[in-house]
């Protein structure tokens with residue numbers, strides 16, 4: 001089949017591999033002009049490990065493994081460690097693989113078969129799902145007809161909006177925003193990874209593989225902003241920390257202001273009653289974003305790509321049956337991931353100084369230097 005995939009993130013690349021290696025012709029359109037490589041380390045868990053193994057990529061992925069969460073501590077305003085991240089609670093098993101998002105994106109992109117190509121700097125502008133295929137018009141002015149269209153274009157999916165309706169119909173805000181910026185000045189520093197809290201907010205520095213990033217989270221009601229306007233997003237972050245000057249908060253906000261690759265997102269989930277309509281189907285965050293707080297978005301993208309490709313293979317040209325079977329297999333994983341976000345939020349963003357102190361007390365561990 002001739003298949004169009006919107007988005008060259010984890011889900012889109014995994015779909016291109018899974019479908020391309022099964023003999024389909026796959027075109028991936030990515031609105032950015034290059035692969036988007038930013039991001040903190042992400043996790044591959046549970047059956048997603050088997051999915052990358054079957055793609056033949058497990059050894060490469062294992063080689064890039066990092067242990068960032070294990071090396072992260074909560075600190076006080078003087079930078080002294082006061083508590084550790086409870087690894088046993090956030091990790092399902094010792095088999096979980098933590099690696100840089102950019103390494104996973106590169107490994108997947110390098111593994112694309114000849115039957116799959118990525119077209120950067122373009123996106124779907126309109127699509128009409130007819131009897132024999134889907135007619136697509138792109139922002140570039142190009143047009144094309146495809147047997148199937150996959151929306152793998154993330155939390156703010158354009159395919160979802162065009163086919164299923166506006167984002168607000170499916171979006172559940174979890175009350176938290178997340179920002180990430182490169183901190184080149186810290187890249188060579190040897191310090192431990194640190195997270196510092198003030199009520200309802202956290203700022204941190206993570207170092208890995210010769211890089212350092214500033215990370216931020218804060219609680220907030222939904223904020224209306226343009227997902228492609230970086231300056232507006234930087235201003236939201238700076239405003240959220242207004243009046244907070246303890247630890248290294250002012251320095252980290254400066255780092256965020258200066259970074260052209262700044263990344264900003266909300267902790268939001270996407271809930272749809274069904275992930276397919278006609279010849280169009282959603283994969284990854286586009287269909288079932290569990291929110292970064294779950295630590296499972298990447299794993300869902302990988303199992304989703306696997307199940308979809310397997311069911312299309314099993315069902316031949318009956319794409320409706322294949323989509324239904326994909327959804328039936330993937331739904332339990334999504335429900336599990338989406339149900340598991342709240343404890344992470346409460347631990348990372350206590351709402352009062354007393355709650356921060358109580359969290360630190362509960363998570364004290366030998367060697368933290370905690371009183």
Ligand SMILES: Cc1cc2nc3c(=O)[nH]c(=O)nc-3n(C[C@H](O)[C@H](O)[C@H](O)COP(=O)(O)OP(=O)(O)OC[C@H]3O[C@@H](n4cnc5c(N)ncnc54)[C@H](O)[C@@H]3O)c2cc1C
Nearest residue numbers: 007009010011031039040123153154158284285292297298
């Ligand atoms: C730059 C970036 C940084 C991230 N950092 C983190 C992080 O630090 N921690 C974390 O937990 N998760 C992070 N994520 C999200 C995480 O990658 C996903 O939750 C998870 O891997 C599921 O992947 P996905 O492919 O469904 O979505 P994504 O990884 O978000 O990929 C979606 C892709 O679609 C592209 N796209 C969006 N709209 C369009 C459009 N209209 N047309 C064509 N292409 C489009 C995007 O540019 C992106 O490449 C990040 C995502 C991105 C894009």
